[in-house]
Amino acid sequence: MNVPSYSAASPDQRAVRGIFSHLADRIDRRLRIRPLGIISDFVADQLPHRIAEIKNTEQRAEAVKALGRSINAMLAAGDYEAHLLNLTQSEFGVAKTDIQYLLNIVYQMSAFAGLNHYDAELTVGERLRRIAALSCEREPSIDVLSYEDMILTNPVESDPRVYCLDSAGVEERDFCLGHQLIERDLQFAVDTLLELRDQVGADARWCLTLCLERLESANYILTRFHDHMSPDLFGEFREFYGKNPYKNRLAPSGRFSARVVAVSVLLMGEEIFRKKPQFYRDVYRLSEYYPRGCIGAVFGWLSSDKRSTGAQPGWLRGKAAFPKIATVSPVIERKSTQIRELYASCVDALDRFTRMHRKSALKYTIEPGRPIAGVEAWESMDAVLSQRLLTAAD
Numbered sequence: 293m294n295v296p297s298y299s300a301a302s303p304d305q306r307a308v309r310g311i312f313s314h315l316a317d318r319i320d321r322r323l324r325i326r327p328l329g330i331i332s333d334f335v336a337d338q339l340p341h342r343i344a345e346i347k348n349t350e351q352r353a354e355a356v357k358a359l360g361r362s363i364n365a366m367l368a369a370g371d372y373e374a375h376l377l378n379l380t381q382s383e384f385g386v387a388k389t390d391i392q393y394l395l396n397i398v399y400q401m402s403a404f405a406g407l408n409h410y411d412a413e414l415t416v417g418e419r420l421r422r423i424a425a426l427s428c429e430r431e432p433s434i435d436v437l438s439y440e441d442m443i444l445t446n447p448v449e450s451d452p453r454v455y456c457l458d459s460a461g462v463e464e465r466d467f468c469l470g471h472q473l474i475e476r477d478l479q480f481a482v483d484t485l486l487e488l489r490d491q492v493g494a495d496a497r498w499c500l501t502l503c504l505e506r507l508e509s510a511n512y513i514l515t516r517f518h519d520h521m522s523p524d525l526f527g528e529f530r531e532f533y534g535k536n537p538y539k540n541r542l543a544p545s546g547r548f549s550a551r552v553v554a555v556s557v558l559l560m561g562e563e564i565f566r567k568k569p570q571f572y573r574d575v576y577r578l579s580e581y582y583p584r585g586c587i588g589a590v591f592g593w594l595s596s597d598k599r600s601t602g603a604q605p606g607w608l609r610g611k612a613a614f615p616k617i618a619t620v621s622p623v624i625e626r627k628s629t630q631i632r633e634l635y636a637s638c639v640d641a642l643d644r645f646t647r648m649h650r651k652s653a654l655k656y657t658i659e660p661g662r663p664i665a666g667v668e669a670w671e672s673m674d675a676v677l678s679q680r681l682l683t684a685a686d
C-alpha cells in the first residue's frame with residue numbers, strides 16, 4: 293500500500309518554513325474572523341496599541357482603568373451574551389479567545405500598574421466578568437486564559453490575536469502558530485494510532501509509518517522553535533501570558549496539550565505508568581486546564597467502564613492493573629519484528645520530541661529566569677519537564 297508522504301507540498305509545510313523567519317515585522321491578516329463584531333475588531337486591531345500606550349505612560353493606573361471602561365462600554369452597546377450563546381461552535385471558539393484575551397490582559401496590566409485586588413476587579417468590570425463566566429459555562433473550562441484559548445481556537449493563520457506590536461507581535465503569532473501546527477501533527481498521529489489499536493485488520497505498517505511522519509514533522513517544527521525563535525522577542529510577549537496575578541491559577545502552557553498526553557498514552561502508556569506514575573497523577577489533578585473533549589477521551593480509554601469522569605482511576609491508586617488495552621502495545625506484541633522496529637522508531641521520535649522540548653524550555657525560560665507558567669510553586673520544574681522521559685534527561 294502506498295503511504296502518502298508528508299513531504300509532498302502542503303499548506304502546512306509552507307507555514308512551517310515561514311515561522312520564526314523574521315522576514316516581516318507586520319502581521320498580514322488574510323481573512324478577518326470577527327465573531328463578536330466590534331469586540332473582536334478591538335482585540336485584533338487595537339488592543340496591542342492600547343497595551344503599548346499603557347506601558348509607555350507614567351499614568352499607568354489611569355490608563356489601565358480607561359482600558360477597562362472602554363471594554364465594558366463596548367460590551368454594554370450590544371446583547372453580546374445572547375449573541376455568544378447563538379454562535380456556531382467554531383465561531384464560539386474564536387469569540388471565547390477574544391473574551392479571555394481581554395480578561396487576561398486587564399488583570400495583567402492591572403498588576404503592571406500596581407492595582408490592588410479590589411481595584412483590579414473594578415477595572416475588569418461587571419460586563420466583562422459576566423461574559424467571561426458565560427463563555428466558560430458554554431464550554432466548561434478553567435476561568436483564566438487557557439492553552440485552548442491561546443493555541444487551539446486562536447485563528448493564528450489568518451487573523452491572529454496577539455498582545456504585541458511589530459516584530460514581537462509576529463514572533464508571538466509564530467509561537468502560537470508553531471504550537472498549532474504541532475497540535476495538528478499530533479492529532480494525525482493519534483488518529484493513526486487509534487486506527488491501529490481499534491480496527492481489526494488495520495494495516496500496522498501504514499498506521500505506524502504515518503504516525504512516524506507526523507512525529508518527525510512535530511520534531512522539525514520544535515527544532516525551529518529552538519533554533520530560530522528570538523529570546524528577546526520571546527521575553528517581550530511572554531510577560532503577558534504569566535499566571536493571573538490575582539488568582540491562584542496556572543497560566544496557559546504546552547503542559548496542557550491533551551494531544552501530547554494522548555500520543556504518549558497510546559505509544560508508551562504502560563511504561564510511563566511503571567516508571568513515572570506522577571505523570572498520570574498530574575494529568576488527573578490538573579485536568580480542568582486541558583481541552584475537555586480530548587482529555588475526556590483519554591480518560592475514557594483509561595477507565596474500566598469507558599466513562600470519563602476525570603476522577604483518579606483505581607489503577608492509579610494501586611487497586612487494579614494498568615489498562616494496557618488503552619495503548620497500542622497489545623497489538624504490537626502480536627506483530628512481526630519489522631513492525632515492532634517501526635513502532636520503536638515512533639517511540640524514539642516521541643522521546644526526541646520530549647528531549648528537544650526540555651532543551652528549549654531551558655534555553656528560553658528557565659536559564660533566563662523568566663516566570664514559569666504551568667507549574668505550581670511547590671512542583672519541581674525538572675520533574676515536570678522530564679515526566680514522560682523513560683531514561684535519564686540529557
Ligand code: HEM
Nearest residue numbers: 517545546547549552652653656657664665666667676677
Ligand atoms: C520554545 C518553545 C517552548 C518553550 C520555551 C516551552 C517552555 C515550557 C515550560 C517552561 C514548561 C514547564 C511548564 C510551564 O511553566 O509552562 C513546559 C511544559 C510543557 N510544554 Fe512547552 N515550551 C515550548 C514549546 C512547546 C511546544 C511547541 C509544545 C507542544 C505542544 C510544548 C508542550 C509542553 C508539554 C507537554 C509540557 C509538559 C512537560 C512534558 O510533558 O514534556 N511546549 N514548556
